[in-house]
Amino acid sequence: MKFLVFLGSVRDSTPPKPARLGxxxxxxxxxxxQGRYREHQFELVDALDYSLGTxxxxxxxxxxxxxxxxxxxLAEKIKQSDGYIMVSPEYNHSMSLALSHLLNHFGSSLxxxxxxAIVTYSAGQWGGMRAAVAMRTFLSELGCLSVSSMIHIPKAQDVFAADGAIQEPQDQDSWFDYFTQTFNQLMWWAEATHQQRQLLDPLSMGRTFKRSPSERNAP
Structure with a gap:
């Protein structure tokens, strides 16, 4: 199966340091x-790589x-993917505006x-968990419901080096085991929905909003 990992931060300035914790x-x-699910494909989508204009x-x-x-x-990649990992910092107790802005460019039919899966982080002690609460509603409306388990990483600058490696090598298994609690759920649901889409195209069951909100109106 194919999965996209969305990095939902475009901040590239200091202070605070490091500039791109996400x-x-x-x-x-x-x-x-890539190490624990080698049979699948994963690709990073960095919001910083997209110039979306004003x-x-x-x-x-x-x-x-x-x-x-x-x-x-990117629309084609979203369409072809079987699941998504959403990585977001917490700004004002909510998800990253850069992430929501990028995702809002695409219809929920994709x-x-x-x-x-929701992954949040922070430089402080809460790990972005308040952003995760807001993300559940957003992702549900987008159609890619989040699995129940989530990943929260407090003081991420102390956990990961600049290249994403665990600062303390002896802690890698512990952190990856923690990640896997969420990723295992994602894989299970992705496999289930992948198989069901082969049997029945879900978009054939109802109208898709493409031009006007009235396309989804009640009679």
Whole structure:
């Protein structure tokens, strides 16, 4: 199966240090996933790599001749994936605006009927858990319901080196075992939904909102 790991932070400045704490967390997640689930494919999607402009325009609103290539490529990757890992810091007790802004460019029909896993982090003691509460609602509306287990990493700058390696090598198994509690749930649900999509296209069961919100109105 195919999975996307979304890094939902575009902050690249100091103070505070380090500038891109989320990059360490995402790399650690990838290391765990690629090491423990070798039969599957994982790809990092870094919000910093996408220039989305100042005027919001969703992917499906572009004419084909005007479609930004990077946006269209990401839409296809989302469509082809079986699940998602959402990595976010906590800003004002909520998820990263950069993550929600990137995800909002794509209709829920690309994400729907697939699972997601929530990974949050912070430089302080709470590990971004308050952001995770907000993310559950957001991801549910997007259609990629989050699994019940979540990953919270407090003082992430003390846990991970710049390349995502565990600062204390003897702690790697403990951290990866903790990650695996969540990732195992993600794999189980991804396999279940993958198999069911082969039997029945879920988008054939109802209308998809593509042009107007009225497409989903009650009679």
């Amino acid at each position: 990059e360490r967390v995402a790399e650690a997640c990838l290391s765990c996933l 005027v919001f325009k969703p992917h499906f609103a572009y004419a084909k001749s005007q479609m930004p290539a990077d946006l269209d490529s 994400f729907s009927y697939k699972p997601s």
